[in-house]
Amino acid sequence: MSPRVRAVLADRAATELAAAGRGEEAAEAYERAADLWRALGAVRWAARALRARAWVALDVWGPDTAEVILEEALRVCERAHTAARSDAERAWYARETGDSRRHLARLTLESLPGPTAGAEDSPERYAAELGCLARALDHTERAVAALRQGGAPGRAGGLRAELLAVRLEWGLGRAEAAVERARRVRDDVADLPDPDGSLARVGAECEALLVAAAGVIPTWGL
Incomplete structure (x- = not known):
């Protein structure tokens, strides 16, 4: 065999x-x-x-063991990206690096302790939630940066990842940043091929946030 x-x-x-x-x-x-x-x-x-x-x-x-394994996947991709011999290989491994970062962001959100607590209800828990969202946003930003190096498929994947960044910024109370990103992502997805309709859904959710910013409570969760 x-x-x-x-x-x-x-x-x-x-x-x-x-x-x-x-x-x-x-x-x-x-x-x-x-x-x-x-x-x-x-x-x-x-x-x-x-x-x-x-x-x-x-x-x-x-989650601690899962994070160690995802970090191993990330190192595998980053080493391959560094050692790539062609632009095509570098783009390929950039996309895999970005996907590994995106998984780390999602895993980070798994540690959220449940329904969101307000600062007035439980300051310690509220601070922990904000820290979790900030770590997830950092991973997401790095995922987007890597995916942007991945050619046209990476650009599309980066815009999908940016939807999570929009949600995280909104959850962190960074409304202006979330609105600015949502508007840009909504406009950018319209310029790319969308054979499976996934980018249209990204654009629609960004539009939903723009409506929410005008006073409508968002109906989606992280």
């Missing part, structure tokens, strides 16, 4: 184990798959196996 076939089978086994609710076994299988892909130099698939492992690990071992 070739190394590539073993990697594919390990990946498939991990996916099936995760779907069956066998989290620890799935995490181990994703780790094997990532190691096999890395040995083959298939950075894209190694990073994706690690990202999948992180989300399984979140349920099995908690």
Whole structure:
């Protein structure tokens, strides 16, 4: 059996184990798959196996372990980006780096303790929530910066990531920044191909924030 076939089978086994609710076994299988892909130099698939492992690990071992795994995926992508020999390779690995950062942002939001508390209700919890949102925004900004280096597909992915940045800025009380970004993203998505309609949804949510800024309570959550 070739190394590539073993990697594919390990990946498939991990996916099936995760779907069956066998989290620890799935995490181990994703780790094997990532190691096999890395040995083959298939950075894209190694990073994706690690990202999948992180989300399984979140349920099995908690957010700290999941974050360590996602940071490993990020390092794999960043090293490949640095070592890339062509513009096409650099663009490819920039997109994978951006996706890993985007996953870190989403993982950070998993640590939100529940319904938002006001400063007057629980100052400590409110401060913790703001810190969580700020960390997620930092990861998102870095994701956008990386994705912008990824050619046309990266530009589209960056605009999708910026929707999260819009939401985070709004959640942090940075209304003016959120409105400015929402307006720019809404206008930018109109200039790109949108075969699956995902960019239209980004534009629609940005428009919803602009309406919210005029006094309508937003109906979406982070």
